[in-house]
Amino acid sequence: METSLNYTKVSALMGLYRIKVKSGMSENFFDQLLMLVHDMLPENNVLPKSTDEMKKFLKVFGFGYDLIHACKNDCILFRKEYEDLVSCPRCKGSRWERDKHTGEEKKGIPAKVLRYFPIKDRFKRMYRSKRLAEELRWHFTNATEDGTMRHPVDSLTWLQVNDKWPEFAAEARNLRLGLSTDGMNPFSIQNTKYSTWPILLVNYNMAPTKCMKAENMMLTMLIPGPTAPSNNINVYLQPLIDDLKDLWSEGMEIYDAFLKERFTLKAMLLWSITDLHKDWLLSTL
Template sequence: MGANHNASTLEERRDNDFTQSLEDAKTPLYPGCAKNTKMSAIVALYKHKVMNGWTNNSFDGLLEMLGDMLPEHNVILKSVYSVRKFINEFDLGYDKIHACENDCCLFRKEIKNLQSCPKCGSWRWKVDERMKKIRKGVPAKVLRYFPIIPRFRRMFKSPKMAEELQWQFKHKSEDGKMRHPVDSIAWDLVNYKWPAFVEDPRNLRLGLAVDGFNPFSNMSTTYSCWPVMLVTYNLPPWLCMKKENITLALIPGPKQPSKDIDVYLQPLIEDLQELWNNGVTVYDSYTNSCFNLRAILMWTINDFLAYGNLSGCTTKGKK
């Protein structure tokens, strides 16, 4: 009982901190500015930095110049560090996890500090092919993982979104027609097999979509990135497939992970297992209460080749 109370208190404190940060983000860029807020200006500038490959030093210089040019009492931030810190308060960042260039492992947990792969022995860092020199500090391959638990917590911090996340509980079809996954046989099967999970309509039902694509739109190159997208089906049909409600992890190229995709899915699988087995304490701003959020992965969405990689089964060839 004491542990639950402490967790609820901590979550409420986090929610208060988030509310204050949100109010700060809505501050006009300078007194009387009607077009841009602190958040919109910072996101637009940071996006421009990333899209054009600006260095941190050049971006710091730009922010300082803007601070001097804008009217007094403007709220523009003055450095890349402060911009990233500000964005991270809203859980908008991602985890960069170093990976073996041969897809053997992720350098995390007990092997976080190793300099080479414990399985194949390849260096963690890039190696200059011409000079054969190890470039320490420059990883050979990086997984960019957007943690799902902080994002689910953030969804419930919006009263409107927290209400929408219970849409499926009241909108099951009564005429036998399927308009949403809530009307499917798979949904009813979950209700039948795990009635305790169904008791709280806020518990999440998820779908996982995986496939590769060529980011350079050039069929002459074999470079392939693999986005892993998680869809939340508690939301109504006009919201659940919108890009802002889909969470993402990005498996890097240049070659597809094939049967080693499970290596890159480890962080996501661990989060999903935590959400299914134990749940996490979340503050629901719609009901002004804390609850234990759980989630279930109902299905995967992929073509036959990706299905073979995900399942570890053979889906092509003679046998």
């Protein structure tokens, strides 16, 4: 039987997973699709037979996310010094879900879960692409000279950063980011009050026609509902802020496919983009 050389294992999985996401296919139906395609392929093929298997494989390449248990009252995340606790040290609420009918505690099933998509591996992947590595240098030579602001590179904030941290500014590959967040109802049902909060990073190194495209914005976390995190949003932002602090102070060594060299990448959070009445919640970042 002839086999196709158009797909590697990774590209095939990414193509199939893209179909699942774009179509809104459930995991149950996607599992059935994977089994069908697996049976169509030659014997001993390496296509996973389930969504879980696919996720485990892709996580090796940094495509996965971390599940972090959270206090049901948004007090803490069960990480670092709280990692092994079974109840919140502040409100004393159980870490585990309770049965709505019996009130029985379901040990091992968290009451609330934050999904964090680690940013460091994703930054490494960006610079492994020759095209992206080149595009991420756009800001360095494209500031306007007529005083018109066409991109954040023309802003006063950008110039202040250059003046205050010249070593950071001298490296064109260092990233300048914006943080954006707002609540949304993932179920698209107007009469259902449920608020999930996506946290996005916008990359301003790219040209204005590219930095605001959906494929170049990074979903970094999903803060769970059913209610908004309110003034406890800083609790959920901790994993992201820890990585951003590390990228600012220490940086990380990565490979630049465009210049074919290794360098130390650093990143800076320039500002946040939120509703006006939520701005003060992010002022402590």
